[in-house]
Amino acid sequence: MYAKLAWRNLRRSLADYGIYFMTLVFAVAIFYVSNSVTEQPAFLSLSESQRRMARSAVEGMEWVSTIMTGVVALLVLYANRVIVRKRSRELGTYLLLGMDQGHLAALLLAETSAIGLAALGVGMVTGVLTSQAFGLLVERAFHVMAPQRDFVFSARAALATLVLYGVVFLAVAIWQAASIYRQRLIELIHEARKNEEIRVRSRPLAALAGLLSAMTLVTAYGLADWVSRSDWLDPTDPRIPLGVALGIAGTYLLFAALAGLLTGVRRRAGGWLARGLNLFLYRQVTSKINTHAAMLATIALMLTFTVCAMSTGLSLGAIVRRDAEERAPFSYMVTASDPEQDLSGLWALFAAHGVADAQMVEFVTVDAGLRGADLMLPDDAERFMADEEFDWAAWASVSVMPYSAYRSLRAFKGYPEVPFAEGGYLVHAADSDPAVAAGAAAWTRALIAGQPLELAGVTLRPAAPQVFSESMGYQFGGYGAMLVVPDEVVARLLADLADRSQRYLVAEVPGEEPDRLAEAVGNWVSARIREEGWISLSSRTETMAETYVVEAVFIFFSFYVGIMFILISATLLALQQVTDAVEHRQRYAILQNLGADDAMMDLTIARQVGLYFLTPLLVALLHSAMALTALNRALSGETGYQVVGPASLPTLGVFALIYGAYYLMSVQNCRLLYRPRTAD
Amino acid sequence: MAAAERILEVVDLAKTYGSRGSVTHALRGISMAIERGEFVGVMGPSGSGKTTLLNVISTIDSPTSGRVWVGGQELTALGRREVARFRRKRLGFIFQDFNLLDTLTLRENIGLALSIAGAPAGEIDRRVTAMAERLGIVDALDKFPYQVSGGQKQRAAAARALITGPDLVLADEPTGNLDSRAARTLLEALSDLNRDLQATILLVTHDPFAASYCSRILFIKDGRLFTELVRGEAPRQRFFDRIIATLAELGGGGADVR
Numbered sequence: 001m002y003a004k005l006a007w008r009n010l011r012r013s014l015a016d017y018g019i020y021f022m023t024l025v026f027a028v029a030i031f032y033v034s035n036s037v038t039e040q041p042a043f044l045s046l047s048e049s050q051r052r053m054a055r056s057a058v059e060g061m062e063w064v065s066t067i068m069t070g071v072v073a074l075l076v077l078y079a080n081r082v083i084v085r086k087r088s089r090e091l092g093t094y095l096l097l098g099m100d101q102g103h104l105a106a107l108l109l110a111e112t113s114a115i116g117l118a119a120l121g122v123g124m125v126t127g128v129l130t131s132q133a134f135g136l137l138v139e140r141a142f143h144v145m146a147p148q149r150d151f152v153f154s155a156r157a158a159l160a161t162l163v164l165y166g167v168v169f170l171a172v173a174i175w176q177a178a179s180i181y182r183q184r185l186i187e188l189i190h191e192a193r194k195n196e197e198i199r200v201r202s203r204p205l206a207a208l209a210g211l212l213s214a215m216t217l218v219t220a221y222g223l224a225d226w227v228s229r230s231d232w233l234d235p236t237d238p239r240i241p242l243g244v245a246l247g248i249a250g251t252y253l254l255f256a257a258l259a260g261l262l263t264g265v266r267r268r269a270g271g272w273l274a275r276g277l278n279l280f281l282y283r284q285v286t287s288k289i290n291t292h293a294a295m296l297a298t299i300a301l302m303l304t305f306t307v308c309a310m311s312t313g314l315s316l317g318a319i320v321r322r323d324a325e326e327r328a329p330f331s332y333m334v335t336a337s338d339p340e341q342d343l344s345g346l347w348a349l350f351a352a353h354g355v356a357d358a359q360m361v362e363f364v365t366v367d368a369g370l371r372g373a374d375l376m377l378p379d380d381a382e383r384f385m386a387d388e389e390f391d392w393a394a395w396a397s398v399s400v401m402p403y404s405a406y407r408s409l410r411a412f413k414g415y416p417e418v419p420f421a422e423g424g425y426l427v428h429a430a431d432s433d434p435a436v437a438a439g440a441a442a443w444t445r446a447l448i449a450g451q452p453l454e455l456a457g458v459t460l461r462p463a464a465p466q467v468f469s470e471s472m473g474y475q476f477g478g479y480g481a482m483l484v485v486p487d488e489v490v491a492r493l494l495a496d497l498a499d500r501s502q503r504y505l506v507a508e509v510p511g512e513e514p515d516r517l518a519e520a521v522g523n524w525v526s527a528r529i530r531e532e533g534w535i536s537l538s539s540r541t542e543t544m545a546e547t548y549v550v551e552a553v554f555i556f557f558s559f560y561v562g563i564m565f566i567l568i569s570a571t572l573l574a575l576q577q578v579t580d581a582v583e584h585r586q587r588y589a590i591l592q593n594l595g596a597d598d599a600m601m602d603l604t605i606a607r608q609v610g611l612y613f614l615t616p617l618l619v620a621l622l623h624s625a626m627a628l629t630a631l632n633r634a635l636s637g638e639t640g641y642q643v644v645g646p647a648s649l650p651t652l653g654v655f656a657l658i659y660g661a662y663y664l665m666s667v668q669n670c671r672l673l674y675r676p677r678t679a680d
Numbered sequence: 681m682a683a684a685e686r687i688l689e690v691v692d693l694a695k696t697y698g699s700r701g702s703v704t705h706a707l708r709g710i711s712m713a714i715e716r717g718e719f720v721g722v723m724g725p726s727g728s729g730k731t732t733l734l735n736v737i738s739t740i741d742s743p744t745s746g747r748v749w750v751g752g753q754e755l756t757a758l759g760r761r762e763v764a765r766f767r768r769k770r771l772g773f774i775f776q777d778f779n780l781l782d783t784l785t786l787r788e789n790i791g792l793a794l795s796i797a798g799a800p801a802g803e804i805d806r807r808v809t810a811m812a813e814r815l816g817i818v819d820a821l822d823k824f825p826y827q828v829s830g831g832q833k834q835r836a837a838a839a840r841a842l843i844t845g846p847d848l849v850l851a852d853e854p855t856g857n858l859d860s861r862a863a864r865t866l867l868e869a870l871s872d873l874n875r876d877l878q879a880t881i882l883l884v885t886h887d888p889f890a891a892s893y894c895s896r897i898l899f900i901k902d903g904r905l906f907t908e909l910v911r912g913e914a915p916r917q918r919f920f921d922r923i924i925a926t927l928a929e930l931g932g933g934g935a936d937v938r
Contacts, residue, residue, distance in 0.1 A: 274791065274795055274801035274804050275795060275801060276795055276796065276798070277792075277795070277796065278795070279784065279788055279791070279792060279795060280781065280783075280784070280792060283781070283783035283784050283788070284783060286783075287782075287783040583782075587781055587782075587783070589779075590779045590780075590781055591796070592764070592767075593738075593740075593767065593773045593775075593779065594767070594768060594773075594792065594793050594796050594840075595764050595765065595766075595767035595768020595769070595771070595793075595796055595797065596764060596768070596796050597760075597761050597763075597764030597765065598760065598761070598764070599761070600764075600796070
C-alpha cells in the first residue's frame with residue numbers, strides 16, 4: 001500500500017515539478033560530460049605538451065563542476081523544502097488517518113530517493129549521449145582531429161557522477177525524512193494555511209531602502225568606472241571586491257525596497273490598471289514580492305554573473321589566441337642573449353628535417369640607446385615628452401635590425417617587399433597602444449620631412465615616407481618602434497654594443513610540420529641553457545596548442561557556470577510559481593466566474609510568469625552593462641582588444657534560448673496548474 | 681406591471697452523472713421560468729439537485745438533455761469563448777465563501793468585474809462607489825478582504841455581482857458563512873436591490889430565513905420540481921411559517937430550521 005502511495009505521489013510530483021526534474025537531469029548530464037573530457041578521443045590525440053597543459057585545465061574544470069554540484073545541492077535542498085511545505089496538508093492528513101511518523105518519513109524518503117534515482121538515471125543516459133557530440137566540440141576547441149570516433153563511455157566519469165550526485169540526492173532525502181519525522185502534526189496541518197498576509201509595510205522604511213540601494217549601486221557602478229580608468233588593472237585592487245560587495249548589497253536592497261513600495265499600495269482603479277485584468281496582474285505579482293524579494297535578488301545576481309561570464313568567455317579566449325599569434329609570429333624562433341651564440345647546429349638540424357635554407361634567417365638586433373623621440377622632428381619630440389598621456393611613445397626604446405633580416409621576415413609573413421636604398425632607414429611599429437599610434441603620426445612626419453639620423457658615425461635618410469605596421473610579433477616592432485638599417489650599420493653598432501644585442505634564428509615552415517622537428521629543436525635549445533645569459537625557443541605549434549587549451553577552458557568555464565546558473569535561476573522561478581499554484585488556481589477560478597475567457601487568463605498567466613522572469617533579468621542586464629563596459633575599458637587599455645566583441649552575440653543567443661525555453665515551459669506548466677478546468 | 685420579460689427559462693432539464701455501471705440522475709426533467717425583477721429561491725434537501733441546477737444555469741456545467749435560455753440566449757448553443765462573454769455580460773455570482781480576491785481591496789474586487797467587461801476606466805470608480813453606498817460598505821472599500829468582516833465581504837461580493845447590471849444574479853448559499861445579523865443585513869440589501877434596480881436574483885439556500893426574503897420559492901426533490909410557494913402580499917413571518925411547513929412536507933430539509 002505504501003509503495004503504491006509513494007508511486008502515485010511520485011508521478012504527480014513529476015508532473016508538478018517537471019522543470020525541477022529536468023534541471024536535475026541537465027545537472028547530472030553536464031557533470032558527466034565535463035568529467036569525461038579526458039577520455040574523449042580528441043583529448044587523447046593531443047600532443048604531450050598540450051596534454052600536460054590540458055590536464056591542469058581539466059583539473060580546473062573538475063573543480064568548477066564540483067563547486068557547481070554544491071550549488072545544485074543547495075537547489076535540491078531548497079526545492080525539497082518547498083515541495084514538502086506545499087504538501088504539508090497532505091502529509092498531515094496521512095498522520096491524521098493514523099499513519100505513524102516513521103512510515104511517513106520512510107514514504108518521503110522513498111519518494112525523494114526515487115526522484116533522485118530517476119534524475120540520476122536519465123541524466124547519465126543524456127550525459128553519455130551528449131558526450132558523443134561534445135567530442136566534436138573538443139576537437140574544434142583543441143584544433144585536433146580524433147583518429148576515429150567510437151562510442152565514448154567514461155567509466156571514471158560515470159562513477160564520479162553516480163557517487164557525487166548519489167550522495168547529494170541521498171543526503172537531501174534523508175535530511176528531509178528526518179525533518180518530517182521530527183515535525184509535529186499541528187505544524188503540518190497549519191503550514192499550508194500560512195498564507196502571506198498582505199502586510200502593509202512601512203513605506204518610509206521601504207523608501208529609505210530604495211534610497212540606500214540607489215546610493216550603493218551608484219557607488220558600485222562608479223567604483224567600476226573608476227577602476228577601469230586606472231592605467232594598470234591590478235587584480236588585487238581593493239576597490240574591486242568593494243564594488244562587487246556594494247553591488248550585491250545594493251541588489252538585495254533594491255528588491256526589498258521594490259517589495260515594500262509596491263505591496264499594499266491602495267490604488268484607486270483608474271488608467272492602465274483599470275483595463276481588463278491589469279489590476280489583477282499587478283496584485284498577483286506584488287502580493288508575493290515580499291516573500292520572493294530575496295530570491296529574485298539572488299537570481300538577478302546569478303544572471304548578472306552569467307551574462308558577464310558568457311559574453312566575455314568567447315572574447316577572452318579570442319584575445320588569448322591573438323595574443324599567442326603575437327608571441328609566436330613564426331614557426332620557430334630561437335633567441336639568444338649572447339650575440340656570439342653559435343646556432344650552426346640548428347641549421348643542420350633544420351636541414352636534416354628537410355627545411356630549406358631559404359626558409360630560415362639568422363640575425364642580430366641591437367639596442368643602440370635610441371628612443372622614440374629620436375625618430376621625431378624636434379618640436380614633435382618636445383611636445384610628446386611633455387604630454388602626460390602619450391609620453392611613452394617618446395621614451396620607449398627603439399631596437400635596430402638589419403635590412404636583410406627585415407626583408408626575410410616580411411617575406412616569411414607574406415607582406416609586400418619594401419623599397420630600400422643604400423644609406424636609408426625604415427621605421428616599423430605594429431604596437432596598437434594609443435601612445436604608439438600617436439607616435440607613429442609624429443614619426444611619419446619626420447620621415448616625410450626626410451629627417452636624417454646619425455648612427456655609428458653614418459648619416460641615414462628615410463628610405464620610405466611611411467611607418468610600416470604589419471604585425472611581426474612583439475619582439476619586432478610589436479612593442480614601441482623598431483628601426484631597420486643597412487646590415488653594415490648593425491655590424492658597426494655590434495662592435496661597441498655586444499652586451500645590448502640579441503641573436504635570432506627564425507624559421508618559417510609552411511604547411512605540414514616535419515615529423516619530430518619540434519622535439520629535436522626543443523632538445524637542442526634546452527641542452528644549451530646556461531647559467532649566464534639565456535636562450536629560448538618559441539614555436540607556433542606549441543604556443544597555439546597551449547592557447548587553444550586556455551581558450552577552451554575559458555569558453556568551457558563560462559558556458560558551464562553560465563548555463564547552470566540560468567537553469568538554476570529559471571528553476572527557482574518555476575518552483576515558486578508551482579508553490580503558489582493553489583492560491584493562484586482559486587483566484588483564476590474567481591476570474592472565470594466573473595467572465596474572463598481563456599485567452600484573457602492565458603495572457604495574464606504569461607504576463608504574470610513573464611514579470612517574474614523579466615524583473616531579475618532587467619536588473620542583471622543593467623548590472624552587466626555597467627560591469628562589461630568597465631571591464632572592456634580596463635582590458636582594452638591593457639591589451640588593445642575589445643572584451644565584449646561580436647563573439648558575445650551568439651553566446652547571448654544561447655542564453656536567451658535557454659532562458660526563453662524555461663520561461664515558455666513555466667508558462668505552459670502554470671496554465672495547466674492555474675486555469676480552472678471547465679466541464680465542457 | 682407591464683408585460684413581464686422572461687429572464688430565465690428552463691425546459692425539461694436533465695443531468696446524468698456516471699457511466700453504465702452507476703448512473704446518478706441529478707436532474708430528472710425540471711422546467712421553470714423567472715421573469716425580470718423576480719427574487720426567486722430554490723430550496724431542497726441535500727442531493728436534491730439544487731447545485732446541479734445552479735451549475736447548469738451558470739454555464740459551469742452542461743446538461744445531458746433539455747434547454748436553458750437566459751435573457752433569450754440559449755446556453756447549449758454557446759461556444760467556449762462565448763460562454764465567458766455570456767458570463768461577464770449576463771450573469772452575476774454570489775458564493776457561500778465570498779470568492780473575493782485576497783490580493784485586491786474591496787474597491788478593486790468590485791471594479792474588477794467592470795474591468796473585465798471592458799468598462800471605460802473613468803467610469804469604474806464612480807460606479808463602484810455608488811454601488812457600495814447602496815450596500816453600506818463605503819468605509820470598507822479601501823480595505824483588503826482579510827481586514828473586513830464576513831458580512832462586509834459578502835456585501836462586497838454582492839456589489840461585484842450586481843455592478844455590471846446582469847440579467848440574472850445567482851446566489852449560492854450566500855448566508856451560509858454569516859452570522860444571523862450579517863445574514864439579515866445582506867438579505868435586506870439584496871431585497872432592496874431587487875426592488876430598486878429590478879435586479880433578478882436566483883437564490884439557492886437551505887435556510888428558510890434566507891428564503892423568506894424571496895418573492896417565490898421553488899422546492900426541488902430528487903431532481904424534480906416538488907412544489908412552488910409564492911409570497912404574494914403575505915408578511916415575511918407568515919411566509920417563513922409556510923416555508924417551514926413545506927420543508928416538513930418535503931422531508932430532509934426540515935432539520936436545518938433554526
